[in-house]
Amino acid sequence: xxxxxxxxxxxxxxxxxxxxxxxxxxxxxxxxxxxxxxxxxxxxxxxxxxxxxxxxxxxxxxxxxxxxxxxxxxxxxxxxxxxxxxxxxxxxxxxxxxxxxxxxxxxxxxxxxxxxxxxxxxxxxxxxxxxxxxxxxxxxxxxxxxxxxxxxxxxxxxxxxxxxxxxxxxxxxxxxxxxxxxxxxxxxxxxxxxxxxxxxxxxxxxxxxxxxxxxxxxxxxxxxxxxxxxxxxxxxxxxxxxxxxxxxxxxxxxxxxxxxxxxxxxxxxxxxxxxxxxxxxxxxxxxxxxxxxxxxxxxxxxxxxxxxxxxxxxxxxxxxxxxxxxx
Amino acid sequence: xxxxxxxxxxxxxxxxxxxxxxxxxxxxxxxxxxxxxxxxxxxxxxxxxxxxxxxxxxxxxxxxxxxxxxxxxxxxxxxxxxxxxxxxxxxxxxxxxxxxxxxxxxxxxxxxxxxxxxxxxxxxxxxxxxxxxxxxxxxxxxxxxxxxxxxxxxxxxxxxxxxxxxxxxxxxxxxxxxxxxxxxxxxxxxxxxxxxxxxxxxxxxxxxxxxxxxxxxxxxxxxxxxxxxxxxxxxxxxxxxxxxxxxxxxxxxxxxxxxxxxxxxxxxxxxxxxxxxxxxxxxxxxxxxxxxxxxxxxxxxxxxxxxxxxxxxxxxxxxxxxxxxxxxxxxxxxxxxxxxxxxxxxxxxxxxxxxxxxxxxxxxxxxxxxxxxxxxxxxxxxxxxxxxxxxxxxxxxxxxxxxxxxxxxxxxxxxxxxxxxxxxxxxxxxxxxxxxxxxxxxxxxxxxxxxxxxxxxxxxxxxxxxxxxxxxxxxxxxxxxxxxxxxxxxxxxxxxxxxxxxxxxxxxxxxxxxxxxxxxxxxxxxxxxxxxxxxxxxxxxxxxxxxxxxxxxxxxxx
Numbered sequence: 001x002x003x004x005x006x007x008x009x010x011x012x013x014x015x016x017x018x019x020x021x022x023x024x025x026x027x028x029x030x031x032x033x034x035x036x037x038x039x040x041x042x043x044x045x046x047x048x049x050x051x052x053x054x055x056x057x058x059x060x061x062x063x064x065x066x067x068x069x070x071x072x073x074x075x076x077x078x079x080x081x082x083x084x085x086x087x088x089x090x091x092x093x094x095x096x097x098x099x100x101x102x103x104x105x106x107x108x109x110x111x112x113x114x115x116x117x118x119x120x121x122x123x124x125x126x127x128x129x130x131x132x133x134x135x136x137x138x139x140x141x142x143x144x145x146x147x148x149x150x151x152x153x154x155x156x157x158x159x160x161x162x163x164x165x166x167x168x169x170x171x172x173x174x175x176x177x178x179x180x181x182x183x184x185x186x187x188x189x190x191x192x193x194x195x196x197x198x199x200x201x202x203x204x205x206x207x208x209x210x211x212x213x214x215x216x217x218x219x220x221x222x223x224x225x226x227x228x229x230x231x232x233x234x235x236x237x238x239x240x241x242x243x244x245x246x247x248x249x250x251x252x253x254x255x256x257x258x259x260x261x262x263x264x265x266x267x268x269x270x271x272x273x274x275x276x277x278x279x280x281x282x283x284x285x286x287x288x289x290x291x292x293x294x295x296x297x298x299x300x301x302x303x304x305x306x307x308x309x310x311x312x313x314x315x316x317x318x319x320x321x322x323x324x325x326x327x
Numbered sequence: 328x329x330x331x332x333x334x335x336x337x338x339x340x341x342x343x344x345x346x347x348x349x350x351x352x353x354x355x356x357x358x359x360x361x362x363x364x365x366x367x368x369x370x371x372x373x374x375x376x377x378x379x380x381x382x383x384x385x386x387x388x389x390x391x392x393x394x395x396x397x398x399x400x401x402x403x404x405x406x407x408x409x410x411x412x413x414x415x416x417x418x419x420x421x422x423x424x425x426x427x428x429x430x431x432x433x434x435x436x437x438x439x440x441x442x443x444x445x446x447x448x449x450x451x452x453x454x455x456x457x458x459x460x461x462x463x464x465x466x467x468x469x470x471x472x473x474x475x476x477x478x479x480x481x482x483x484x485x486x487x488x489x490x491x492x493x494x495x496x497x498x499x500x501x502x503x504x505x506x507x508x509x510x511x512x513x514x515x516x517x518x519x520x521x522x523x524x525x526x527x528x529x530x531x532x533x534x535x536x537x538x539x540x541x542x543x544x545x546x547x548x549x550x551x552x553x554x555x556x557x558x559x560x561x562x563x564x565x566x567x568x569x570x571x572x573x574x575x576x577x578x579x580x581x582x583x584x585x586x587x588x589x590x591x592x593x594x595x596x597x598x599x600x601x602x603x604x605x606x607x608x609x610x611x612x613x614x615x616x617x618x619x620x621x622x623x624x625x626x627x628x629x630x631x632x633x634x635x636x637x638x639x640x641x642x643x644x645x646x647x648x649x650x651x652x653x654x655x656x657x658x659x660x661x662x663x664x665x666x667x668x669x670x671x672x673x674x675x676x677x678x679x680x681x682x683x684x685x686x687x688x689x690x691x692x693x694x695x696x697x698x699x700x701x702x703x704x705x706x707x708x709x710x711x712x713x714x715x716x717x718x719x720x721x722x723x724x725x726x727x728x729x730x731x732x733x734x735x736x737x738x739x740x741x742x743x744x745x746x747x748x749x750x751x752x753x754x755x756x757x758x759x760x761x762x763x764x765x766x767x768x769x770x771x772x773x774x775x776x777x778x779x780x781x782x783x784x785x786x787x788x789x790x791x792x793x794x795x796x797x798x799x800x801x802x803x804x805x806x807x808x809x810x811x812x813x814x815x816x817x818x819x820x821x822x823x824x825x826x827x828x829x830x831x832x833x834x835x836x837x838x839x840x841x842x843x844x845x846x847x848x849x850x851x852x853x854x855x856x857x858x859x860x861x862x863x864x865x866x867x868x869x870x871x872x873x874x875x876x877x878x879x880x881x882x883x884x885x
Contacts, residue, residue, distance in 0.1 A: 069612070111694045118605065118695065122612035125605075141694045144597030150565060151601070 075120025082113035131155035135168035202242025274307035343638035355482035366464025403498035422472035484508025532596035704740035
């Protein structure tokens, strides 16, 4: 285990594969990049594609995709990059705070992404990374619940436990995108129970609670909600089935899973479990969930300290100050 | 199949294992009409069949896109009797029955309803030629006996007909009483689509497509491929659609129309569209595998070699003969289908993409890379602007045409030079339809300075069709609100405004009187009468309230 300090905010630091992928893309070496991503199309591959897409040269990604439209990895990476760019224009704020010009640019960007992804799926309908990104375009373009479920079914047919894609459907099911709390929690739990023990899928349960807490009106309501016996039991169950399970794999994405559990378990006052989770996390401050706050490192440190000292401070003020990290 | 001739009419004969039957096919159909005389072919078909209505044998007539067929099934004597009588009644149609048959046709149209794919031709071709099938038989209200006689003389001739007979040969004594004429070429296709693939948002939850490709065995195989894939994606795997249907139809000019349709429940419409678009995307992107090609070919072959194929093919062969294309045979068709390669089928798929027109649920398919089919005009006709007194579009009327400009600045223009029809409704409103399918609805009653005559006198001869009642507007018509007020040359206050004015006057008088009496009472110049005064105020208040309500209701009225 690396030393607990100093804290590291770079996702690639926790993943040698991501570091290698970024190096290859930096020098526009597509063969090496695809070499890193070769093998089974796991959720880890989807995570790597997403992270690498953010920093890769857009023109290079376009060129690679155009030179071989049947290269599913190239299509997935370019599509995901266009999705990320479109969302950066929209911002993650609620719809009422987004201007019409932003929405227009957002929709134009997503339509381009959608067409790249659809063309890629036309050549190869069995790439879960493509379907994961198509769940995002379906949500942003508001193609409706039925179409979202059709896309999820296409993903599940390839990989029934693809946590990144399940996370996208979870987003669609949450109230801010027109879903309901019941549907969101039910889906998260269903995914967790269907997945093998120790899998990342427990993250969905933790994130669903983070989602619900973020929507509560004030700190008192948040404390009351998270202090509820059934909520704490659900979080304990999820943690023990994933991040604290002996079989929990340290594959790309694991830091995000562990960090999310560290955050929500601390919020819920499950400080012992939270502390164990943070020991596992070590120095890695993942972009999600910490990156949505003003000072990710400082916030990480405070939450971790809280879990370590075992002193349950009035989490109310803390949570109100920091709120729900956007994604 | 044998080629012969009966009274100057080319005749195709093929043996059958089924009942004897015959079809007399004319090269005229709905696509040959104009919108202002839409329905005239169907009317002629009905008039011709009326005298034969009581016959015991089975017979029928059908008016298609580019052909009209009189069909009979029975023994030799029945065939002879039917064709003798139908050709006689065709040459001298009983125009005295025009009004009666018009009502029969209106009922037929009403009860037949509108198929979900009815609008596709309109959006591709506009309001003429092959696009006319999208429109109601509006011309029925304007067709005169002379129109009928002219139409018959031009199209129902022996030089514009082909007879087919499924049976041993031409029955003895068969006569066709048709005058000479000339063969009508198929209409030249028109287009309103500047780019493809394009889409328009239909009114329902269903998704449909049509595309125009050169007719070929590969195109037929491609249609079968599309059918299999839609069925698998939307019915078998997704459980989203009940019906997925693909049709391949020769247009008669060497081109074929491939049309596809998938139904949907409203809550599944997004997924049906998404799945449909994905099926098309895969068809366009990747050539089919040999195994899948073989399956599609075998289903196409099975259809082409059904029992009695030679007899069942007769209508198709008659159509080919009428349109001057080479005749095929069941045997050669099967061989041609078997020779189709994956590359040829993929080339057809590319041609489908290059001409595709998609009908989508309300949200459209711009996100999928389909361009919106034009729904507005580029410019107005200029001329004087008429501003509505209530809600409604601004209307331009000039010698060039009529334009409507809505609150968002969207323009709909119909130029008289490109006008397909002007429907004159009894309420004074006018519906102008351009050749490009654009619709302008003008309700003169909403404008102080506009009356129907300003439009009517500029409409080219023959295009003004008087309607018996407000017609059901086609789906592309901008939402038309019914107007019940008559149009007049001068602006006349409508009854509702008279009521408002009357209420206002009563309020003024009663209120004024009550106020005057109150002032007088306070000043001491009038007797103190509390009860009477209270009553006066109450009446004034009540009438005043009624006035305010009526006034505000009238102000917001569109």
